[in-house]
Amino acid sequence: MNNNDKPPLRRVTSIDVAERAGVSQSTVSRALSGSETITEATRRRVELAAEQLGYHVNARAAGLRRGETGTIAIVVIGREGQGPAAINPFYYSLLGSTCAAAAERGYEALVSFQARPEEFFGHYVARRQADGVVVIGTATNEAAWDYFRTCAEQSKGMAFWGSPFDDSVWVRSDNREAGRLAVERLARSGAERIVFVGDTASSQRQFRERYEGYRDAMEQAGLLPVEPVISDGEDRVSQGRNAIRQMADSGAGFDGLFFACDAMALGALEELASLGIAVPDQVGVIGFDGLGSGEFSAPPLTTVQPDFAQAGMTLVDTALASGEDRPERRVKVHLVERASVR
Amino acid sequence: MNNNDKPPLRRVTSIDVAERAGVSQSTVSRALSGSETITEATRRRVELAAEQLGYHVNARAAGLRRGETGTIAIVVIGREGQGPAAINPFYYSLLGSTCAAAAERGYEALVSFQARPEEFFGHYVARRQADGVVVIGTATNEAAWDYFRTCAEQSKGMAFWGSPFDDSVWVRSDNREAGRLAVERLARSGAERIVFVGDTASSQRQFRERYEGYRDAMEQAGLLPVEPVISDGEDRVSQGRNAIRQMADSGAGFDGLFFACDAMALGALEELASLGIAVPDQVGVIGFDGLGSGEFSAPPLTTVQPDFAQAGMTLVDTALASGEDRPERRVKVHLVERASVR
DNA sequence: CTGAAAGCGCTTACAG
DNA sequence: CTGAAAGCGCTTACAG
Numbered sequence: 001m002n003n004n005d006k007p008p009l010r011r012v013t014s015i016d017v018a019e020r021a022g023v024s025q026s027t028v029s030r031a032l033s034g035s036e037t038i039t040e041a042t043r044r045r046v047e048l049a050a051e052q053l054g055y056h057v058n059a060r061a062a063g064l065r066r067g068e069t070g071t072i073a074i075v076v077i078g079r080e081g082q083g084p085a086a087i088n089p090f091y092y093s094l095l096g097s098t099c100a101a102a103a104e105r106g107y108e109a110l111v112s113f114q115a116r117p118e119e120f121f122g123h124y125v126a127r128r129q130a131d132g133v134v135v136i137g138t139a140t141n142e143a144a145w146d147y148f149r150t151c152a153e154q155s156k157g158m159a160f161w162g163s164p165f166d167d168s169v170w171v172r173s174d175n176r177e178a179g180r181l182a183v184e185r186l187a188r189s190g191a192e193r194i195v196f197v198g199d200t201a202s203s204q205r206q207f208r209e210r211y212e213g214y215r216d217a218m219e220q221a222g223l224l225p226v227e228p229v230i231s232d233g234e235d236r237v238s239q240g241r242n243a244i245r246q247m248a249d250s251g252a253g254f255d256g257l258f259f260a261c262d263a264m265a266l267g268a269l270e271e272l273a274s275l276g277i278a279v280p281d282q283v284g285v286i287g288f289d290g291l292g293s294g295e296f297s298a299p300p301l302t303t304v305q306p307d308f309a310q311a312g313m314t315l316v317d318t319a320l321a322s323g324e325d326r327p328e329r330r331v332k333v334h335l336v337e338r339a340s341v342r
Numbered sequence: 343m344n345n346n347d348k349p350p351l352r353r354v355t356s357i358d359v360a361e362r363a364g365v366s367q368s369t370v371s372r373a374l375s376g377s378e379t380i381t382e383a384t385r386r387r388v389e390l391a392a393e394q395l396g397y398h399v400n401a402r403a404a405g406l407r408r409g410e411t412g413t414i415a416i417v418v419i420g421r422e423g424q425g426p427a428a429i430n431p432f433y434y435s436l437l438g439s440t441c442a443a444a445a446e447r448g449y450e451a452l453v454s455f456q457a458r459p460e461e462f463f464g465h466y467v468a469r470r471q472a473d474g475v476v477v478i479g480t481a482t483n484e485a486a487w488d489y490f491r492t493c494a495e496q497s498k499g500m501a502f503w504g505s506p507f508d509d510s511v512w513v514r515s516d517n518r519e520a521g522r523l524a525v526e527r528l529a530r531s532g533a534e535r536i537v538f539v540g541d542t543a544s545s546q547r548q549f550r551e552r553y554e555g556y557r558d559a560m561e562q563a564g565l566l567p568v569e570p571v572i573s574d575g576e577d578r579v580s581q582g583r584n585a586i587r588q589m590a591d592s593g594a595g596f597d598g599l600f601f602a603c604d605a606m607a608l609g610a611l612e613e614l615a616s617l618g619i620a621v622p623d624q625v626g627v628i629g630f631d632g633l634g635s636g637e638f639s640a641p642p643l644t645t646v647q648p649d650f651a652q653a654g655m656t657l658v659d660t661a662l663a664s665g666e667d668r669p670e671r672r673v674k675v676h677l678v679e680r681a682s683v684r
Numbered sequence: 685c686t687g688a689a690a691g692c693g694c695t696t697a698c699a700g
Numbered sequence: 701c702t703g704a705a706a707g708c709g710c711t712t713a714c715a716g
Contacts (some may be wrong), residue, residue, distance in 0.1 A: 013471075013693060024703045029695055054496065057467040060402050060411065061693035064708050069402070071452070076438075084438025085650055087632055092434035096418075096426025099455050108471070111453050113441050126398040128353075128709090129450070154396065228633070266638045280708060292431055296608045298640035311502055355709060366687045371711055379685060403709035407692050470693090 012053045019265050021049035032057055068132050071108040072319060074098055075139030077144045078115035087137070088236075088263065089114070090289045094161060097312030105316055107131070117143050122151035122158070132319030134158035139164045139204035159318035161311070164203040171314050171329040173306040175206050175286075179213020179334045181304050182258040182286040185335060187221050189284050189342040191256030194218065197229045197243045197268070198260025207260040212289060214258055233267075237292035240267030248275055255283050256341075262287035262294050262303055269297050269340070284341035300338035307332045354395045357421060363391035369640055374399055411473050413450040414661060415466035416440055419479030419486045420457035429455070429479070430578075430605065432631045436478050436503060439654030447658055454520065459485050464493035464500070474499035474661030476624050481546035482507045501660035503653070506545040513656050513671040515630075515648040517548050521555020521676045523646050524600040524628040529563050531626050531684040533598030538604025539571045539585045539610070549602040552630060568594075575609075582609030590617055597625050598683075601637070604629035604645055621667050626683035628663070642680035648676045 014028045021028065023042060031038050033044035049055075063069055076095055078087055097111040110130055114120055120143075124130035136156065137146050145164050145182050152158045152168040160170045179196075184195050197213040198207045218225035231246050233239035240259060247254065259265035265287030272279055279285050279299055287294060290305025311331045318329055356370045363370065365388060373388035391397075405411055418437055420429055431603050441451040454474055456462055462485075466472035477490050477500065487506050494500045494510040502512045521538075528536050538550045540554040553570050560567035573588050575581035582601060589596065601607035607629030614621055621627050621641055629636060632647025653673045660671055 011693095014695095015693085016483060025693090026695080027702060030702085033695080039701065042701080054468065056465050056470075058406075058470040058693050060406050060470050062407055062695070064400075064710090065693080066697045066709070083651065084442050085435055088439055089431055089434065092431065092438070093427055096429055096434070096455060099453055099615050100426050103461065109453050111441055111451050112445060113438060119445065125397050126396065128400045128402050245706080262711090271640070293635040293638045296611070296635045296640075297638040310426065353709095356711095357709085366709080367709090368689095369685090372686085375711080381685065384685080400709050403692090404711070405692095406694090407709080407711045409692070479699060 006016050012055045014055070014057065016053055017046065017049045020053060021046045029057075069128055070106070071110050071130045072102045072316060073130035073133040073137050074102075074111045075122065075133065075137070075243045076110055076111065077135065077140055077141050077148075078113055080115050080117075080141055080143070082115060084113045085238060089291055089293070090262075091137050093290075093308050094311060094315075097308040098136070098315050099307070100311075101312035101316040104313070105320070105340060106318070107320075112197055114144060115141065117147070120144060120147040122148055123155065125155050125157045128209045130157075130314070132159070134159045134161070134240075134316070134319045135163070136161040139202070142203065145203070157319055159315050161315060162204065162206045163206055166205070169318055170329065171311065171318055172206055172209070173311075174330045174333050175209030176213030176216065178288055178304040179215070179258065180217040181333065181335045182288075183214055183223070183224035185259065185302070185341055186256035186284045186286060187223065189256070189280070190248060191284050192223060193226075193254045194223065194256035194258065195226050195229055195247075195252075195254045196258050196260070197231070197240070199230045199239075199263060200228045201230075202260075204260075210258075210260055236261055236263035237267035240264030240269075241271040242267075244268045244271035244275065257285045259285070259287045262289035262291040262301060265301055265303070265340075266291070266293055266297055269299075269301065275300065279340050280342040286335075286341060290336055294336075297340075299340050302338045302340045303336050304333050305336050307334070316330045347450045353356050354397045356397070358395055358398065359388060359391045359397050362395060363388045371399075411470055412448070413452050413472045414444045414528075414658060415464075415472035415475040416444075416451055416453045417464065417475065417477050417479070417490075417492075418453065418455045419477065419483050420455055421480055422457050422485070423484055424457060426455050430631075431633055431635070432604075433479050434651050435632075436653060436657075438480070439650040440476055440657050441654075443651070443658040445653035446655070447662070449658070449662075456486060459489070462486060462489040464490055465497065467497050467499045472499075474501070474658070476503070476657040476661045477505070478657070479505040479672070484545065487545070499661055501657050503657060504546065504548045505546055505607070508547070511660055513653065513660055513673065514551070514674050515653075516547055516672040517551030518555035518558065518632055519648040521557070521600070522559040523551045523675065523677050524630075525556055525559035525563060525565075525598075527644070527683055528598035528600065528626045528628060529565065531598070531622070532657075533626050534565060535596045536565065536566075536598035536600065537568050537571055537589075537594075537596045538602070539582070539606060540568055541572045541581075542570045543572075543574035544602075546602075551671065552600075552602055578603055581607035582606030583613040584609075586610045586613035586617065599625060599627045601627070601629045604631035604633040604643060607643055607645070607682075608633070608635060611641075611643065615640065621682050622684040628677075628683060632678055635664045636678075636680060639682075641682050644682045645678050646675050647678050649676070
């Protein structure tokens with residue numbers, strides 16, 4: 001029950017277990033790793049000894065010998081000069097699903113948040129800390145992506161979520177489908193002058209893909225696609241606010257809005273309200289991301305969301321695929337109906 | 343530039359670097375680990391060789407020899423039967439700050455999401471995968487906390503955020519101060535009949551502490567503290583909604599509300615709106631957590647928030663403190679002014 | 685300032 | 701089915 005025999009002076013090793021069970025170290029190893037060639041009786045004896053001694057196999061020594069790390073590294077890129085508190089919740093969801101996917105594949109997840117150049121590091125595979133690395137996070141930190149782009153040239157086993165460059169192993173949402181879904185839903189509500197808001201030249205490549213999906217869907221619906229509305233702003237929320245102000249000033253009419261991301265849509269909702277433009281009655285609004293914040297906005301935000309579980313799994317599998325086959329991986333998206341479209 | 347010399351058949355080791363630099367393995371080790379006793383010239387030679395070969399020291403082998411892991415494990419407890427998508431964003435923020443704190447202390451972070459009994463695991467220290475483990479996440483998963491409580495009895499180096507039990511090394515917000523802050527702010531807006539909403543017998547011990555802070559502050563302000571309002575509901579959001587309905591039915595008057603957490607407050611805001619009760623004009627509302635969702639609610643939610651950076655740091659330091667001194671660690675809180683109080 | 689040797693705690697051919 | 705021995709890739713006393 002308690003340790004009044006003798007205090008553990010030294011960490012208990014497989015040799016201690018072997019001694020206690022009256023077998024060799026090899027047998028302990030085999031018994032505890034589930035080898036087939038061990039008698040049930042022996043295995044039980046070993047397991048008992050291990051439990052009595054509070055023994056757990058030293059994962060690092062085992063891995064060193066086996067040559068596998070059994071872990072996958074996940075790096076989350078943040079905006080320079082901002083802490084993890086400023087991370088877009090979208091990436092937290094993605095991080096969570098990626099960890100879960102890693103676990104499902106039998107891997108541990110080593111995660112790091114990187115924002116400043118001094119802390120950029122991606123050589124986890126070379127350092128034998130991981131068998132693969134997945135990189136997610138804001139596309140706005142150029143220095144970080146430059147760094148990781150170089151990393152990817154040097155090492156195998158890297159997978160990126162929505163990288164700002166195409167020449168590496170990336171995983172993305174099916175953004176064209178997202179555009180289609182949004183336009184279709186807006187059109188169904190009766191909207192005809194639907195505009196896409198977001199910078200199609202953004203380092204976030206996925207924005208452009210969403211715009212293309214919008215454009216094609218508009219044409220297919222017999223509607224007139226217009227040029228994307230691009231606005232400035234410190235962050236995505238103010239970009240959304242400013243876009244509305246800009247459109248109001250220009251006097252261009254619109255009755256449906258598809259935003260490149262939820263944060264912009266959320267800012268827009270505020271601005272629309274303060275301008276007295278009713279959502280969804282005068283204008284329907286759809287975002288992209290599926291942020292939790294959209295559940296409580298006024299009105300709750302209808303949005304397109306990727307399948308996070310699939311995203312995490314694809315990221316992990318891609319990182320582990322050792323780069324020989326480089327399939328373009330697209331993650332399914334679906335519409336989350338809330339109340340910003342009639 | 344490219345590898346047309348010969349493809350790397352085998353992983354490059356410190357022996358390869360030694361050979362190339364014309365020194366011994368010991369020297370390579372010393373040069374690369376920043377030992378003082380090495381000539382600058384030698385060091386440069388070694389570094390050059392390492393770079394040319396694309397060598398990185400094998401972290402696992404080094405750690406095995408050194409006896410340190412250099413990593414801290416972070417486990418995030420989820421609700422059974424729900425994936426990481428259902429994790430309260432509060433814990434994501436806390437996870438992010440904990441990872442950042444670990445990095446600041448020179449540690450890697452090994453994170454896992456655990457919700458089902460089959461996946462409970464906390465013996466990272468025994469398995470030599472980490473030097474300490476911090477556990478955060480929902481207090482509602484009893485089986486998980488039972489498991490980790492037992493873990494904590496067996497191993498040193500564990501730190502818990504807001505554990506449902508007191509007999510272990512926990513870190514918590516300064517919840518009484520939170521209660522004081524909320525009451526003071528509400529009173530300043532002119533509220534007199536202020537009520538606390540939240541289950542004071544909840545497994546989330548911090549709820550009770552917030553209530554106690556509320557109660558004491560009410561007395562000090564010469565106001566009458568009332569019994570906490572407790573409501574049922576699937577999740578915290580519906581508990582918030584139901585609390586409002588309950589209070590409306592009972593006819594008890596109130597002009598200030600302090601919720602045990604933001605999710606409840608957010609649900610309450612919706613219900614208040616649908617009942618036509620104006621916030622903040624008829625009733626002031628304050629939550630706890632600092633969720634991002636509160637920025638976009640109608641109206642934006644005034645809330646009390648812990649200092650996440652401090653929380654992460656305290657968690658890491660506590661886990662690493664090897665348990666000999668068990669200081670009760672309280673994390674500072676502050677009021678985030680938004681628009682749900684006059 | 686540098687090298688040769690031992691050892692961190694495992695696993696896995698190789699024998700028997 | 702089990703054991704003795706070698707080795708995974710480092711670091712660190714111990715010498716010189």
